[in-house]
Amino acid sequence: MPSPRRVGSETSKTRDALLDSAERLMLDRGYAAVTYRNVAASGGVYAGLVSYYFPTLDDLFLALLRRRSERNLDRLVASLDARFDEPLRVVWEFNTDESSAALIMEFLALANHRKSIKAEITEVTRRVRKVQLEAIERHWSRCRMPDEMSPGTLLFLMATVPKMLQLEESVGICEAHTDTIRLVEHYLDDVEPKRPGRNGARRRPSARATA
Amino acid sequence: MPSPRRVGSETSKTRDALLDSAERLMLDRGYAAVTYRNVAASGGVYAGLVSYYFPTLDDLFLALLRRRSERNLDRLVASLDARFDEPLRVVWEFNTDESSAALIMEFLALANHRKSIKAEITEVTRRVRKVQLEAIERHWSRCRMPDEMSPGTLLFLMATVPKMLQLEESVGICEAHTDTIRLVEHYLDDVEPKRPGRNGARRRPSARATA
DNA sequence: GTCTATACGGCGATAGAC
DNA sequence: GTCTATCGCCGTATAGAC
Numbered sequence: 001m002p003s004p005r006r007v008g009s010e011t012s013k014t015r016d017a018l019l020d021s022a023e024r025l026m027l028d029r030g031y032a033a034v035t036y037r038n039v040a041a042s043g044g045v046y047a048g049l050v051s052y053y054f055p056t057l058d059d060l061f062l063a064l065l066r067r068r069s070e071r072n073l074d075r076l077v078a079s080l081d082a083r084f085d086e087p088l089r090v091v092w093e094f095n096t097d098e099s100s101a102a103l104i105m106e107f108l109a110l111a112n113h114r115k116s117i118k119a120e121i122t123e124v125t126r127r128v129r130k131v132q133l134e135a136i137e138r139h140w141s142r143c144r145m146p147d148e149m150s151p152g153t154l155l156f157l158m159a160t161v162p163k164m165l166q167l168e169e170s171v172g173i174c175e176a177h178t179d180t181i182r183l184v185e186h187y188l189d190d191v192e193p194k195r196p197g198r199n200g201a202r203r204r205p206s207a208r209a210t211a
Numbered sequence: 212m213p214s215p216r217r218v219g220s221e222t223s224k225t226r227d228a229l230l231d232s233a234e235r236l237m238l239d240r241g242y243a244a245v246t247y248r249n250v251a252a253s254g255g256v257y258a259g260l261v262s263y264y265f266p267t268l269d270d271l272f273l274a275l276l277r278r279r280s281e282r283n284l285d286r287l288v289a290s291l292d293a294r295f296d297e298p299l300r301v302v303w304e305f306n307t308d309e310s311s312a313a314l315i316m317e318f319l320a321l322a323n324h325r326k327s328i329k330a331e332i333t334e335v336t337r338r339v340r341k342v343q344l345e346a347i348e349r350h351w352s353r354c355r356m357p358d359e360m361s362p363g364t365l366l367f368l369m370a371t372v373p374k375m376l377q378l379e380e381s382v383g384i385c386e387a388h389t390d391t392i393r394l395v396e397h398y399l400d401d402v403e404p405k406r407p408g409r410n411g412a413r414r415r416p417s418a419r420a421t422a
Numbered sequence: 423g424t425c426t427a428t429a430c431g432g433c434g435a436t437a438g439a440c
Numbered sequence: 441g442t443c444t445a446t447c448g449c450c451g452t453a454t455a456g457a458c
Binding site: 216246247248258259262266267268 | 432433434435436437
């Protein structure tokens with residue numbers, strides 16, 4: 001017989017505030033600091049209330065991951081759409097953005113111990129990789145890569161190199177980082193040149209014509 | 212006044228066996244499973260004995276990391292020496308080797324919460340990167356890379372791409388992996404061709420001439 | 423629907439007996 | 441060198457007050 005335990009509504013403002021607290025804790029002190037007591041304390045409530053909304057810590061971590069993933073995916077799709085003529089630069093910048101990167105690394109570490117987190121990361125990574133790949137394949141002819149390089153491999157590099165740079169910097173290693181970044185940015189300037197007077201977001205021609 | 216607490220000898224066989232148990236636990240169930248009680252149980256001893264040899268968990272993790280790091284560095288130096296004419300392949304294979312990779316990822320996650328681990332990782336990474344870089348710079352003229360690519364960037368890629376492949380595979384992502392590996396291995400075959408009848412370790416000419 | 427209060431076993435760590 | 445006892449904090453669960 002399943003437990004008749006009550007769980008708080010997903011639309012509760014309290015619930016959302018608790019997720020905010022948990023996210024800050026995870027960023028500042030690592031996932032190990034995300035405990036019922038710590039989350040409750042930083043939200044000024046009792047530990048029991050946290051476990052009312054999230055019966056297990058797994059539930060809390062999953063909710064956290066899903067909320068952040070959806071925001072990131074939305075942001076990615078919006079960027080790829082607005083700057084449809086420079087998908088490589090969008091992918092590079094998206095994966096360079098550090099605000100979510102530290103969190104992702106925490107979740108990757110968590111995935112080693114929590115199956116539910118692992119499954120969710122697999123799913124969201126697949127979705128993100130898919131929309132990025134489609135955007136790159138659409139402009140593949142402009143990418144000027146040698147025949148041996150596939151669109152998937154180029155995407156793999158544009159998505160994972162920023163993550164490795166961040167990972168190394170997080171432990172104080174920065175040898176060759178500026179060289180690497182410069183190399184990529186020169187490549188981007190070459191295949192996706194910035195046009196003068198166009199330093200903001202670009203719009204699809206179908207949306208509204210620029211003057 | 213510092214605690215007069217007793218600590219077991221570093222040459223103890225029991226201590227080494229406990230480190231073996233801890234390493235297996237960390238690989239199988241993640242660093243969170245490395246507890247005094249778990250380590251003791253898998254070694255058939257009492258928890259108090261584990262904290263006799265390792266007063267804090269930090270001490271245990273540090274000892275684990277140092278033991279593994281020294282072994283890896285020795286192995287790397289030996290390979291670079293024995294196969295002195297193909298440093299890129301050695302670096303690629305060294306970073307592809309998976310036996311220590313899962314452990315390294317665990318330690319990287321640990322580094323977010325334990326300063327001592329972070330400092331030790333920084334130090335050992337610097338040392339490893341240094342001997343790899345010197346080996347590559349010695350053969351840089353043969354690497355046939357465009358002018359914009361620096362030896363440091365090539366090393367960064369040869370060292371970190373295998374890690375990212377493993378990290379993604381650990382969460383079930385494998386898109387474009389075979390493409391990427393094939394690309395690198397074709398490059399290696401090009402700049403460091405395997406010679407027929409020479410499929411084992413190569414020796415420095417000064418060591419002993421081959422027949 | 424929200425929140426408070428309490429209980430249980432596992433944890434890191436310590437002190438000291440054998 | 442080995443083992444036992446103990447402390448306070450933790451994740452987790454549940455009962456019940458508002």
